[in-house]
Amino acid sequence: MSTVTSHSRFLGGRLLTIYIVIGLVFAVFFSRLFNLQILQGVDWTVQAVKNHTRAISVPPARGIIYDRNGFVLARNVASYNIVIIPAYLPDDDSDIQRIYRELSQLSGVPVNQGTVEEAKLISPCTPGPGITQLVALGESLAPYDQVKITCNVSEEAALIIREHAVDWPGVSIEIEPVRDYTTGSLTANLVGFLGPIPAILEQDYRDQGFRPGRDKVGYAGVEASLDSILVGQPGKRVVEVDVAGKELGNLQPPVAPVAGDNVMLTIDTRLQAAAQAALVGEIDSWNAWHGYLRISSGVAIAMNPKTGEILAMVSYPTYENNRMARFIPTYYYQQLSQDPRHPLLNTAVSATYPPGSVFKLSTATGALNEGVVRLDQIISAPGQIFLCEKYSPNEPCTERNQRPFVDWIFDKNPEGFGQIDFLHCIAWSSNVCFYKLAGGFEDEIPEGLGILRLKQYARALGYDQPSGVELLGEASGLIPDPTWKRINKGENWSTGDTYIAGVGQGYVASTPIQVLMSAATIANNGKLMQPTIIRAVIDGDGNTVRMWRDSQLNFYNSPVSGSWQMSPFQPHARWDITTDPIIKDYRCEGGFCAETGLMKTVQPWVVSKIQEGMRLAIVDARGTLNRETSFQNYPIAVAGKTGTAEYCDDVALANNRCRYGEWPTHAWTVAYAPFDDPEIVIVAFAYNAGEGASVAGPIVKKIMDAYFEIKAINIAQGLSGGQQP
Amino acid sequence: MLRGEFWRHFDFWLLGAVILANAFGVAMIRSAIAGNETLLPQINRQILYAGIGLVVVIVATILDYRYWSSLSRVLYFGTMLFLIILFLSGIARFGAARWFEVGTILIQPGEIAKLAIIIALADYFARSQDARRDWFWIAKSLLIAFGLMIWILLQPNLSTTIVIMVIWVAMVWVNGLQIKHLAAIIAAGLGVVLIGFPFLQDYQQQRVLTFFFPDPNVRHGATYNVLQALIALGSGGWFGKGYSQGSQTQLRFMKVRHTDFIFSVIGEEFGLIGAVLTIALLLFIIFRCLRAARLARDTFGSMLAYGVAILIFFQSAVNIAVNLNLIPVTGLPLPFISYGGSGLLSLMLGIGLVESVAVRHKPLEFK
Structure with missing residues (x-):
């Protein structure tokens, strides 16, 4: 039968090929399955886990910053944002429209405005898109994530929304902590401000559990320098999510965030306010007197010389850190950063200026300790002297390289101070006297101190190195030496360089806090205390945390080598120049100085003589601070030193003032009190202010007044020891 | 006919495997x-379809498959009419008119067309079994396939077109091509593919392109579904995550889970063992x-079952290959397992035809 023949062919090779094809196809499937599920199984499992697992960082509360009396300087306040979770909105479109309309009336955000495409380009909290557009955008990205409709609404509006929770499903209030600086610009240069995590540190902070875009870090002041203490540790929740991002539950036990520690500063807000008022008031009145904005900036710092606690630190002009609390407004930041007076810079520690005559304390200490001058020696101090400008020690002194070195008194009295002793050199601040001490003068001072030895004494008093105060971006200042000049100026050191360095001019540059430290060291009988603004670190329960720090601003919970205790505060002496041999010994002969390899100390009597010299500046009839506007007949024994520092910077250069006889001057004054047992040392600096005694002296005096008044109030209120509560 | 002897050759293994699937x-x-x-x-709808499907199998078994031979022309032209009507006045859904809506039930003539082609081709090859295997013989069979296929291609429904082409090639091959x-x-x-590619719908072109040249940056784009299916399958391991425990499935990272990607669900929840057993079950049915x-006692019956x-x-x-990312995504469901009423019913009708052939198979020599 034909059927059979057909079947035999059919059953033959043809069907076999079909079996083979089927077998091959399924063999391929099996190998592919084995490859995917077994060999690559781990990789795919990792991806599957990643898909449905989400780690959520829970932000910690940032630490609070107090002043020394517990007055709050920086705290966290709640800010209310209206948010919508698109997935929780009702199903019915008319319900949604009703919610939008009512919400729009309350919040002022329009129901419809712009397009979704435009909304994509606008960062949250910025007005622009309507509610519909914001929700549409959020819904398309992650329907279970909050969409910010408007930020920082009033507490009342927030309460109304809470009340409407039932009528308005999906609408809720997000409470966002925002930094509030109670004292604002008064303490801005100390407290600083916060900003977003910078891109370059993003990975570091991510590793610690922070979330860039939400969490903030300190950008300036204590907020930046103590960020690691204030910031806390974020909590972590690992949750299971579905494809829409809806949280289904914790996969691991949640880790609660650890709030940052609170910090108590050494600042006394009252004294800070008084210092600011004194500084700004003096600057304003002088500017009014001049009739133009001559004095553009200034600094005032008050410190306890025995402990190093800084009680006030004002850098003028400054900024309003509350304006940066939520975000840093571009226009404001640009305004600040383009201001030639650098309001963002804490000039007390981050800017250097020629110290002028306040630097004479270093020269005087060195000269007396090295025997350059005897106490009973009478030095001739005419209005000006002619000295040789020699670029090498054996260069002959001729008519051509002689030039006049003028005393500040020359304009008023060309005869100068006449014949004066060492203490009056300090008290009257005779430049000629200090030229001679620094560089030597004929037979009168056969061997001057010289720049190498001067540098040693200046460093011993705190110059030429950062103070180590707990603020970032500190400048180290400069005490030049011949090597420095060769490298940086391409020129040999000249004798004239030594003369003017002896009076804090020329290449000498220092920060206001260094000037303060030099006077504090003298006031404290040679002990240089570490300046600090940290009084204590306090945990969330109010217990003081024991902490140590090192000179690199690293903080430790236990002492390590090179560290000292910072919380609770203990005075830390960097060194005592009368006992610690930190000064290199040089043997000098005919202008040549060679290291002997020995180290030496300052003899205690030298320090007390410098103190006497500073005291004489107030009590002597011709003393620089014996004025009605400063410390004439002051009820408390004060010692001090003024400075009028000629300078030439970009501003002066632009005004063509960098010429002989035309130099503009900064005003300096540093003083401490009481003379016998000093507890306060104050420095004031005013940029382009003119004479130190006239402008900076009154500032110091007013701060001194305020200090003793506050002390009296403290005592009256039963707070023992004045500043020590 | 309905006596016990009739059911003696009924393939209970086949029906059992189908019910299990x-x-x-x-x-x-x-x-x-x-x-x-x-x-x-x-879920209930699928159970309902499976129940109806069983009735269809029984009825189709009872009916002598040789009736289909005489009905083949009616069935063929009737289906063609349906397809033409659908083409002319079809409801556009997802860019293609593929089904009629009768109440809540959607009838997909494309599914019926697959069986109609099998029947028509089986009839043709049975009649022409003594003909010379020349171009004329081939062309005639192709014409039969083409008569229905063209309307499906115009819907446009590429995957069903390909299925019909494959059925034709397989049948013409086994008949001595x-x-x-x-x-x-x-x-x-190959020529048709290369020339025809520019005439494909945009989304069809896109599917083919994304398969051959996937864009690594796309997350929610075209490769997303395939990637999620691979993650589901791959994370299944040996024994899977357990029934209703697959994170990819239950948290809905995978799309079209109950239709195109049900094999990935099986792979995720029952692992390699489950996937292989599923393949084995389908192989057993085949x-x-x-x-x-x-x-089969005659060529028509043999061709019917073979088709x-x-x-x-x-x-x-095709469905498994899509799940394994071996070929571009097409809309073909996994037979008997994926959700889909029309597809299931036409397959059950096919099983009924096979059973009808089986119960009437040629007497064995020793009878």
């Missing part, structure tokens, strides 16, 4: 729906159909 399919659809409330009624003709057909087929083809076997095989292979 249906039941397993319903269970997997239940898992794959993953709490989506709008999809929830589909000469190798030189096969080579010519393959060459022509081999039982081929067995019926071998035992159904090829239909099940090809649909299974």
Whole structure:
């Protein structure tokens, strides 16, 4: 039968090929399955886990910053944002429209405005898109994530929304902590401000559990320098999510965030306010007197010389850190950063200026300790002297390289101070006297101190190195030496360089806090205390945390080598120049100085003589601070030193003032009190202010007044020891 | 006819395997729906279709398959009419008119067309079994396939078109297609693909392109579904995550879970063992159909069973290959397991035809 023949062919090779094809196809499937599920199984499992697992960082509360009396300087306040979770909105479109309309009336955000495409380009909290557009955008990205409709609404509006929770499903209030600086610009240069995590540190902070875009870090002041203490540790929740991002539950036990520690500063807000008022008031009145904005900036710092606690630190002009609390407004930041007076810079520690005559304390200490001058020696101090400008020690002194070195008194009295002793050199601040001490003068001072030895004494008093105060971006200042000049100026050191360095001019540059430290060291009988603004670190329960720090601003919970205790505060002496041999010994002969390899100390009597010299500046009839506007007949024994520092910077250069006889001057004054047992040392600096005694002296005096008044109030209120509560 | 002797040759293994596949399919659809409330009624609907399908199998078994031979022209032209009407006045859904809506039931003439082609071609090859295997013989069979295929292609429905082409090639091959003709057909087929590609719908072109040139940056784009299916499958391991425990399925990272990607759901929740057993079950069904083809008493019956076997095989292979990311995504469901009423019913009708052939198979020598 034909059927059979057909079947035999059919059953033959043809069907076999079909079996083979089927077998091959399924063999391929099996190998592919084995490859995917077994060999690559781990990789795919990792991806599957990643898909449905989400780690959520829970932000910690940032630490609070107090002043020394517990007055709050920086705290966290709640800010209310209206948010919508698109997935929780009702199903019915008319319900949604009703919610939008009512919400729009309350919040002022329009129901419809712009397009979704435009909304994509606008960062949250910025007005622009309507509610519909914001929700549409959020819904398309992650329907279970909050969409910010408007930020920082009033507490009342927030309460109304809470009340409407039932009528308005999906609408809720997000409470966002925002930094509030109670004292604002008064303490801005100390407290600083916060900003977003910078891109370059993003990975570091991510590793610690922070979330860039939400969490903030300190950008300036204590907020930046103590960020690691204030910031806390974020909590972590690992949750299971579905494809829409809806949280289904914790996969691991949640880790609660650890709030940052609170910090108590050494600042006394009252004294800070008084210092600011004194500084700004003096600057304003002088500017009014001049009739133009001559004095553009200034600094005032008050410190306890025995402990190093800084009680006030004002850098003028400054900024309003509350304006940066939520975000840093571009226009404001640009305004600040383009201001030639650098309001963002804490000039007390981050800017250097020629110290002028306040630097004479270093020269005087060195000269007396090295025997350059005897106490009973009478030095001739005419209005000006002619000295040789020699670029090498054996260069002959001729008519051509002689030039006049003028005393500040020359304009008023060309005869100068006449014949004066060492203490009056300090008290009257005779430049000629200090030229001679620094560089030597004929037979009168056969061997001057010289720049190498001067540098040693200046460093011993705190110059030429950062103070180590707990603020970032500190400048180290400069005490030049011949090597420095060769490298940086391409020129040999000249004798004239030594003369003017002896009076804090020329290449000498220092920060206001260094000037303060030099006077504090003298006031404290040679002990240089570490300046600090940290009084204590306090945990969330109010217990003081024991902490140590090192000179690199690293903080430790236990002492390590090179560290000292910072919380609770203990005075830390960097060194005592009368006992610690930190000064290199040089043997000098005919202008040549060679290291002997020995180290030496300052003899205690030298320090007390410098103190006497500073005291004489107030009590002597011709003393620089014996004025009605400063410390004439002051009820408390004060010692001090003024400075009028000629300078030439970009501003002066632009005004063509960098010429002989035309130099503009900064005003300096540093003083401490009481003379016998000093507890306060104050420095004031005013940029382009003119004479130190006239402008900076009154500032110091007013701060001194305020200090003793506050002390009296403290005592009256039963707070023992004045500043020590 | 309905006496016990009639049922003696009924392939209970085949029906048993089909029922098992249906039941397993319903269970997997239940898992794959993953709490989506709008999809929830589909479980019961699939059970209903499976029940109707069983009745269809029994009825089709009782009916002598040789009636289909005489009905073949009516069926063929009736289906063509349906397809033309659909083409002319079809409801546009997802850019293509593929079904009629009768109440809440959607009828897909494309599914019926697959069986109509099998019947028509089986009839043709039975009649022309003594004809010379020349171009004329081939062209005539191709014309039969083409008569229905063209309307499906115009819907446009590429995947069903390909299924019909494969059925035709498989049937013409087993009926003695000469190798030189096969080579010519393959060459022509390649030519059609290359020339035809620009005429494909945009989304079809896109699917093919994303398969061959995936864009690594796309997350929610075209490769997303395939990637999620691979993650689901790959993370299943040996034994899977357990029924209703697959994170990819239950948290809905995978899309079209209960239709196109149900094999990935199986792979995720039952692992390699489950996936291989599923393949084995389908293979078993295919081999039982081929067995019926071998035992059939005439060429028509043999071709009928063979065509159904090829239909099940090809649909299974394409669906699994898509799940394994071996070929671009097409809309073919996994036979008996994926959700889909029309597809299931036409397959059950096919099984009924095979059973009808089986119960009437040629007497064995020793009888």
